Amino acid sequence: MKTAKINVKDGDLLTTLRDSFRSILQLEDISAILVPQHLTAKNVVMPTLVTDPEQLNGTDPLAPVFPLNAAKIVSRLTRKPMGAKVAVVLRPCEIRAFVELVKLKQGRIEEVVLVGIDCLGAFKNGDYIEIVGKKEEKFTSRFYKDALSGKNLTIEGFGLAPACKACENPIPNNADILIGLFGVDTDNHVLIQARTPKGEALYDRLDLFDTEEPPERSAAVESLVAERTVYRDKMFAETTEATNSLEKLNTYFAECVNCYNCRVACPVCYCKECVFVTDVFNHDPVQYLRWANRKGVIKMPTDTVFYHLTRIAHMSTSCVGCGQCTNACPNDIPVMELFRTVSYHTQKAFEYEAGRSIEEDLPLSVFREDELAEVVGIGKAA
Amino acid sequence: MANFEPTIIAFVCNWCTYTAADLAGTARLGYPANVRLIRVMCTGMVDPKYVIKALLEGADAVLVSGCHPGDCHYINGNFKARRRIKLLKEILSQFGFGDERLRLTWIGASDGIQFAETIHDMVAQVRTLGPNEAKAAMVI
Numbered sequence: 001m002k003t004a005k006i007n008v009k010d011g012d013l014l015t016t017l018r019d020s021f022r023s024i025l026q027l028e029d030i031s032a033i034l035v036p037q038h039l040t041a042k043n044v045v046m047p048t049l050v051t052d053p054e055q056l057n058g059t060d061p062l063a064p065v066f067p068l069n070a071a072k073i074v075s076r077l078t079r080k081p082m083g084a085k086v087a088v089v090l091r092p093c094e095i096r097a098f099v100e101l102v103k104l105k106q107g108r109i110e111e112v113v114l115v116g117i118d119c120l121g122a123f124k125n126g127d128y129i130e131i132v133g134k135k136e137e138k139f140t141s142r143f144y145k146d147a148l149s150g151k152n153l154t155i156e157g158f159g160l161a162p163a164c165k166a167c168e169n170p171i172p173n174n175a176d177i178l179i180g181l182f183g184v185d186t187d188n189h190v191l192i193q194a195r196t197p198k199g200e201a202l203y204d205r206l207d208l209f210d211t212e213e214p215p216e217r218s219a220a221v222e223s224l225v226a227e228r229t230v231y232r233d234k235m236f237a238e239t240t241e242a243t244n245s246l247e248k249l250n251t252y253f254a255e256c257v258n259c260y261n262c263r264v265a266c267p268v269c270y271c272k273e274c275v276f277v278t279d280v281f282n283h284d285p286v287q288y289l290r291w292a293n294r295k296g297v298i299k300m301p302t303d304t305v306f307y308h309l310t311r312i313a314h315m316s317t318s319c320v321g322c323g324q325c326t327n328a329c330p331n332d333i334p335v336m337e338l339f340r341t342v343s344y345h346t347q348k349a350f351e352y353e354a355g356r357s358i359e360e361d362l363p364l365s366v367f368r369e370d371e372l373a374e375v376v377g378i379g380k381a382a
Numbered sequence: 383m384a385n386f387e388p389t390i391i392a393f394v395c396n397w398c399t400y401t402a403a404d405l406a407g408t409a410r411l412g413y414p415a416n417v418r419l420i421r422v423m424c425t426g427m428v429d430p431k432y433v434i435k436a437l438l439e440g441a442d443a444v445l446v447s448g449c450h451p452g453d454c455h456y457i458n459g460n461f462k463a464r465r466r467i468k469l470l471k472e473i474l475s476q477f478g479f480g481d482e483r484l485r486l487t488w489i490g491a492s493d494g495i496q497f498a499e500t501i502h503d504m505v506a507q508v509r510t511l512g513p514n515e516a517k518a519a520m521v522i
Contacts, residue, residue, distance in 0.1 A: 245478040246438075246515040250522045275431075299522040306431075306438055306521075312473055313430040342476050349472045350465075364469065367461040369451060375468045378445075378485045378504050 002200060004208035005189040013144060013186060017117075017179065018059040020192065020206075024087050024177075025053050027205055030113070031084035034073065036061050043132050043139070047073050049086075061089050061117050063140045064147075064160070065128035069267035069324045071097035075107035087113045087202075091122075092172040093163075093322040096355020097267035099174060100318040103362050106270045113202055116172020118181040120147040121164035125327045131155055148186050163323020163336045166232035168225050174357065177202060180213075183220030191217075232340075239334075239341040249305055252338065255331035256308070258301040262335045263311060265328035268318040268354070276307050312342050317363045318354045319343035388442035388508040390417045390501075393428045395448035397455040398491050405494030413498040414505045417445070424448065425486075426459025430470055433484060437474065440517035443483045443508045447500075450488040460488070482511050 008016045025033045037048040037058035045063040047070045050056055071094045077086060090098065095116050101107045120143070123131065132139040146153055153160055172178055176199030180191030191213065194203035243249050260276060263269045275281070281303060292298045316339065325335040347353055350363035394400045400421045406413060422428060425448030436444050446467060454460045467486040474484060485504060489497050 240476065243477060246521065247519060249477050250520075253522060256522070295518075295520055297520055299520060304522045306434060309434045309438075309473065309477075310431050313434065313469060316473065317469070342473055345476065346469055346472045349468060364462075364465055367458065367465050369461065372464050372468050375464060375471060376486050376488060378487060378500060378507065379481065 002194045002203055002210055003213050004192050004203070004206075005211050006192055006208070007189050008186065011187045012141075013181075013190065014060060014062065014140065016190060017061060018056050020179070021059060021087075021089065021115075022053045022056055023206055024113075024115070024202065025050065025056070027202065029085050030087050030202075032086045034070070034077070034086060034088040034090075035059050036063065036066070036070075036089065038063070042129075044129075049077070060140050062120060062144045063128075064120065064122045064143050064153075065125060066091060066094070066122055066322075067125050068265065069097055069322050070094045071101055071107075071267040074098050074112060075101045075270075078108040078111060079106065081108070082111060085111050085113065087115055087177075089115045089117065090172070090175075091119045091322075092116055092169050092175075093119070093167065093320045093355075094267070095172050095175055096169065096320040097318075097322060099355040099358050100268045100320065100362075101270060102358060103365075104268070104270055104318070109358065113177065113198060114172075114175045115177045115179065116175030117179040118172070119164075119167070119170045120144055120181070121153070121160040121167070121170070123158055124161045124323075127158040127161075131158055144181075144186075148181060161323050161326070162235065162334070163321055163326065163340075166228060166235050166340065167321060168228045168232060169320075169355075170224060170228070171221055174355070175199070180217065182224060183214055183217030185214070235337055236341045236344060239337045243338060243341075246305075253304055253308060253333060255333055256304045257331065258304055258307060259330060260307070261328035261330065262325035265324040266311075266315065267322060267324065268315050268320065269311065271314075276303070276310070308338075312339060312346075316343040316346045317350060317352060319347075320354045386509060386513055388416050388505055388513070389440070390443045390445055390504060390508065391420065391436040391441040392417050392445040392447060392501075393420050393422050393425065393432065394445075394489075395425050395455075395460075396421055396423050398449035398453065399447035399487075399489040399497065401491035402489045402493045402497040405492065406498045409494050411494060411498040413501040416505045416508075417501050424454065424456050424459035425463035426454070426456060426461075428463055428466070430466055433470055434474075437479055437483065437514065438516050438521050440514055442511075442514045442517070443485065443504065445485045445487065445500075445504060447487045447489050447497075450490050453490060478515065480511075482507050483514065 032051045034049050036045050038060050074088050102109050176196045178193040194200040243252050321340045323336040352363045433444050448460045
């Protein structure tokens with residue numbers, strides 16, 4: 001693993017990052033770079049695919065928002081060979097989701113170089129638009145300075161998204177190239193680290209001077225992760241308490257209108273056609289009457305809890321906890337909280353962690369002959 | 383709940399447990415009528431949705447039963463089923479469906495007696511456990 005420092009001019013991190021991306025894009029074998037940029041309208045930040053180094057002026061990977069999990073974009077870019085190499089600048093949760101998608105055969109890693117930046121977190125999409133949509137141009141600069149100096153990030157009553165507060169993976173450990181901010185004197189420099197042979201091949205051509213990782217970094221990361229873990233565990237406990245019976249689960253999803261936005265926003269829900277929008281769930285009209293007759297009443301639309309439980313069964317072992325499901329909910333149901341809570345248990349059951357490594361098999365794609373003896377049998381007779 | 387009669391939905395594989403149930407019948411072994419057998423070609427084809435649907439529709443318990451390890455007609459369907467049941471147990475236990483509501487057993491084609499005993503024991507267990515919450519309440 002090679003590490004270098006890049007000098008920051010005038011304390012302006014964004015310009016420094018922009019220049020680094022420009023030098024990556026100027027390497028002859030890198031055809032394009034996928035990077036979040038400010039669009040002209042409304043301060044919105046969206047992933048952009050850039051081939052012209054002059055078109056990087058709106059680059060803003062530190063803006064506290066990601067309107068979608070860009071793993072889905074990278075999956076689109078890589079589903080077939082494109083004969084060119086693309087550098088993709090992603091958040092750690094986006095990298096982890098992409099790793100899952102590659103294992104699910106929904107993308108290819110061969111033609112991308114994963115560039116990950118230490119993640120400062122994001123606001124919920126709606127909150128971000130509310131805070132900066134129409135005003136402050138320089139919001140990102142203010143935000144990253146506050147985030148890196150450990151200040152309270154509550155702005156106009158809006159705090160970071162719960163998914164980010166509960167995220168114990170702020171460091172993109174499985175990126176090819178890591179850009180480090182935590183525990184680094186970011187007024188003067190940022191870290192750049194090659195973490196894989198692919199990353200190293202790129203790093204070597206960037207004319208960098210090798211250095212050591214600053215000793216403060218590991219402690220800074222550790223304390224951040226510890227703080228996040230406390231929040232996360234509290235969230236797990238509260239969510240379990242709020243859903244540990246069917247009646248409570250009904251309450252939890254009471255506002256759900258079966259719009260399936262959470263499934264559309266989910267980076268690892270990859271089915272081209274979800275079974276819940278097929279004719280399997282387009283029930284015969286008389287079937288609804290039959291169901292209603294049984295208990296005298298059914299809630300319409302039907303199959304709400306069924307949908308959520310099935311989605312949990314399908315994707316919980318690959319859930320990276322990015323929180324886009326909560327972002328997508330029109331009725332503000334805390335979807336991420338429940339999915340992360342259950343996913344924590346299902347992933348632990350198979351000693352698996354979504355996005356940790358491209359080498360680990362998806363739990364439901366493999367089996368061992370001598371395992372799980374405890375799930376077989378009916379226990380003691382009553 | 384003195385006269386609570388549990389309903390158990392059992393997904394049984396064509397080659398082993400269904401045949402065992404058949405054998406129990408031809409051998410005139412009695413077992414409780416609380417169980418509703420659904421014959422599937424292999425436990426490996428039991429979609430998690432089937433189990434979730436059965437429980438949300440008010441089944442008091444679900445049994446998935448197939449060939450012993452190594453005996454699967456399709457070589458390894460039962461191993462895949464075992465992983466899925468593990469997954470489902472982890473998920474369902476979060477929502478108050480404990481271990482007793484979802485069971486996986488291996489009952490071979492010649493184990494008619496074991497089939498009858500398993501159903502006896504499971505019905506007794508679920509009877510003690512009480513009815514599934516979804517039986518009376520509306521599930522949204």
